[in-house]
Amino acid sequence: MFEKILIANRGEIALRVIHTCREMGIKTVAVYSDADKTAAHVLFSDEAVYLGPSEPSLSYLNMDALISAARQTGVEAIHPGYGFLSENHEFARRCQDEGLVFIGPPPEVIQALGDKITSRKIMLDGGVPVIPGLSRCEPDMAVLKEAAKEIGYPILVKATAGGGGKGIRIVHGPEEMEGAVAQASSEAFNAFGNREVYIEKFFTRARHIEFQVLADQYGHTIHLYERECSIQRRHQKIIEETPSLALSPELREEMGKAAVKAAKSARYANAGTVEFLLDEENRFYFLEINTRLQVEHPITEMTTGLDLVRLQIEIANGRELSLGQGDIRPRGHALECRIYAEDPEKDFFPSPGTIRFMKEPGGPGIRIDSGIYQGFEVPVDYDPILAKLIVHAGTRDQATAKMLKALQDYIILGVKTPMEFMTDVLNSESFREGQVFTDFIPAHFSDWKPDRDLADVAVMAFLAHDQETAGKKKASLGPEKAPSPWDTLGNWKL
């Protein structure tokens, strides 16, 4: 087994990897930027190497600095986490060339699956259902419109490279096609340096269901069942659960087989996620394979009892996967809430700041994957995820009740978080009934306001707390006091 690995990431996911490494007796090397000198992942690692300025391209995306940190500390492998360089085939190849093990799939697999047209073709050849569409970049507008007519509107114009909601346009009729293609193409070029776009059918009401897969380097591939990730804001998931209420046992088995087929067709190795779209008639279509550990992997760990990071490391080390499909028997129901520093009352706008006070919930079946501590200053330079709250219980109702309790007991002061919003989502009838689609938040919670019915008690707490700090308060009323950001919010618009 490896003796030492470098974690090319930060925040909660770097800590998540450190936890497993320590259990396995593997030493860890953390890397950090100027903004992260005292970040939690640095404090908990065995060694830490400075990469560069806070700007991601100069630190966490800086391949030269990462490779040199790996050389300097003598590690044998690099775990990329999620985001940053985790799905960058050039980085995976660099590692390979330098004799370092990249904990993830081989570079050529990352490259093939990173291109949407290539991965569509791989799936079509492998007999995996894909969204009706045109599996090529078609410059002739007449041919394109003819194809669109056959597929049926609405149509999605999509960039072949990249993701994150960029280079995508919805087209409702042939008259919108030309403009949409031009816009998507130019946006894709600006974001990913690639103009190519293609078309596929757009589903207004669909579910986002993904299957966790595991494959060793010798072609043995299994799946670890599904995750339902339909509750999203800004195309980013915020609440995930497993199992999904939408799948019957037969459909689950069919989709699981398709996920394994998809991974095998792509010659996949290591942990990956096959994403499907499930339409209202319960037909499923391949969307893409994420070639990394997912943010929401803990819910699968809770129901299957497996440690995905351990399996990733073992597979990367060349071990055969000893688990067969029949060994995977998920139990109960798991939920995850992603706690970001953001303000749900202001369109989920980021809310950086210092964590002034923090208290984590406890009790059976509650797991917290966190990257913060009291006194930590949340940097403005990176994705504002603070922590993930994960619960596991026998049934969906019990898991929901446990999550509601955990959200109420999770105190984070100093930055805004969406925890109140999530409480209302979990309490809503549409969530309780499992009516979750990708348009869930805009459809049910577009002008959400928190319900604050304990104002009297809050006022008493405010005044009672005053007694304690009255002396301190006077001292702070100096002329240097800057107005809070919320005082000045009137000056600008989103």
Added chain:
Amino acid sequence: MEYNLMVNQEKLSVQTVISKGGGISQRSNLSQGHIQIQRENRSCEAEFVNVSDHQVLIHVDGKIFNAYVSRQGNTKTVVLRGRSYEITDADLMEETSSGKKSFLNTASVVASPMPAVVIGILVKIGDRVEKGQGLVIVSAMKMETTLFAPFEGRVSGIHADIGDKVMPARILVDIEKD
């Protein structure tokens, strides 16, 4: 004593009687006592203990409420049963607002709403700008935001460069009204 409070942007006038000492805990280093508040026709009373700098225990009719409190300037965030309340003493706000704050409220300057990095400056000194015209683009936590002109006028100063880290109080652009 009368307090004028802002509770989540809502004004509340509260009559308060607080007596310290006695109460639930015998630990002498903690402030504790009895509190009674009255607003409109409602009255409410409780025993309280400051359990720590950030935690206040409130007993109302035998019910226990754990409130978590943090203070930033004159505003305190109180988290109670999973809900957060932003409470400001409005009297103190007026006392301290004679300087910078009232200046900012006239919206004659442009400042970032949050700590951010400047990634684009769309105007130069001497430019005439319309109300609502984009002036500066800032980025925080992977989200880009354009700061707009609050009124029409002429740009008389730019106090930021691309790549600068800016704080909410920092003025980025001056606009002179006609």
